[in-house]
Amino acid sequence: MNEKHDFSLLRPVKFKVLAVGDKLAVKDEFSLLQCSVIYKSRDFVVLRFKDDSESTSSKSKLETSYKLVPLCWVEGKP
Numbered sequence: 001m002n003e004k005h006d007f008s009l010l011r012p013v014k015f016k017v018l019a020v021g022d023k024l025a026v027k028d029e030f031s032l033l034q035c036s037v038i039y040k041s042r043d044f045v046v047l048r049f050k051d052d053s054e055s056t057s058s059k060s061k062l063e064t065s066y067k068l069v070p071l072c073w074v075e076g077k078p
Helices: 059-065
Strands: 023-027 033-039 044-050 056-057 066-068
Touching: 023 059, 056 059, 059 066
Parallel strands: none
Antiparallel strands: 023 033, 023 066, 033 044, 044 056
16 A cells, blocks of 8 residues: 555454455554455454564454555545
8 A cells, every 4th residue: 555545544344244365454653554364263363464474453453453455546545
């Protein structure tokens, strides 16, 4: 995702419709990180980041901190 794209325009994550293979973005203090869902259980998901690191995330953290990455951007909008 490009720096000029507005993170606030992205759709929020809804845990119950999240599926393996979905692409997510999370904003940390310095940059926007992208990851994909590689495993989903009833209470958490396992995420893989671009650097091949993996982490788990709970339902509440996903729904408050993460956004769904759009298929494309057109004129600055997802």
